[in-house]
Amino acid sequence: QKEVEQDPGPLSVPEGAIVSLNCTYSNSAFQYFMWYRQYSRKGPELLMYTYSSGNKEDGRFTAQVDKSSKYISLFIRDSQPSDSATYLCAMDAGNNRKLIWGLGTSLAVNP
Amino acid sequence: GAVVSQHPSRVICKSGTSVKIECRSLDFQATTMFWYRQFPKQSLMLMATSNEGSKATYEQGVEKDKFLINHASLTLSTLTVTSAHPEDSSFYICSARGDRGLGYTFGSGTRLTVV
Numbered sequence: 001q002k003e004v005e006q007d008p009g010p011l012s013v014p015e016g017a018i019v020s021l022n023c024t025y026s027n028s029a030f031q032y033f034m035w036y037r038q039y040s041r042k043g044p045e046l047l048m049y050t051y052s053s054g055n056k057e058d059g060r061f062t063a064q065v066d067k068s069s070k071y072i073s074l075f076i077r078d079s080q081p082s083d084s085a086t087y088l089c090a091m092d093a094g095n096n097r098k099l100i101w102g103l104g105t106s107l108a109v110n111p
Numbered sequence: 112g113a114v115v116s117q118h119p120s121r122v123i124c125k126s127g128t129s130v131k132i133e134c135r136s137l138d139f140q141a142t143t144m145f146w147y148r149q150f151p152k153q154s155l156m157l158m159a160t161s162n163e164g165s166k167a168t169y170e171q172g173v174e175k176d177k178f179l180i181n182h183a184s185l186t187l188s189t190l191t192v193t194s195a196h197p198e199d200s201s202f203y204i205c206s207a208r209g210d211r212g213l214g215y216t217f218g219s220g221t222r223l224t225v226v
Contacts, residue, residue: 008152034215043117043204043217044155088154099145099206099215103154 003027006089006102015111019076023089023102026070030100032092033065035074037085038104044088048074079109113139115207117218124195124225132190132221134205140185141207145215146178149202161188195225 006023013019021035032051036044048063050056050072056063062075072091076083089102114137124130134144143162147155159175161167161182169175177199179191188207192199205218 036217041202041220041222043115043206043220045217046215098157098160101154106152 001026003100004089004091004102007105008103010106010108012108012110013079015079015081015109017079017109019074019079019083019107019109021074021076021087021089021105021107023072024070025072025091025100027091027100028067028070030091033063033072034090034092034099035061035063036088036090038088039085047087081109081111084108113207113209113216115141115205115216115218117205117221119221120219121222122224124223126196126225127194129191129193130195130223132192132203132205132223134188134190134207134218136186136207136209136216139207139209139216141188141209142185143208144180144182144188145206145208146180146188146190147204147206149204149220151202155204158190192223195223197225199223200225 004025035048037047038044050063050065053065053067060077064073086104086106088104090099116135118133146158149155157170158173159167159169161180163182163185167180182188204220206215208215
């Protein structure tokens, strides 16, 4: 079993839709949870950063962490064509600070 | 915000030659640098972790003599692919973590093609 599971998609939605992206994990030691967006042939950029359980909102983006279920989500409201990218979840592995990555979900928002 | 400049963005080299990729942190001190490799439609694969002034720690299966990492200063880390072969063709990305906070900042990546 992989430490982090993420459905690679692809996910295709119409403009304006609410997008839900998810990751599950198995290591209960993970404390820090991140969502990155990666456009084609570019490095990932940090979207959301959450510590422990709870919700965090930033504009159209909301990150949720449920440590009891080992499940994290990223919601995108009023999705735009410019949101079309690959979204990767990442988690901190502990003291050695090595990020553990999901496979990434490819999202296409159609105008 | 924190910026990591990675160069070159794209390089084509002949088989058997060496290629150097640079990552510079522009407005913060990168105490730790991570080097990743990414194949098409796949996630990031950590190759090695380097702390300034120390030898890099390589992940299992990564040849340290082939992928030379130097992190001689708090603002510069380099990855040299030695005696490159076509199977080394990939997208290489650096990521830096500074001494402030816990965030990771990524470079824009280098597309290496070995012909």
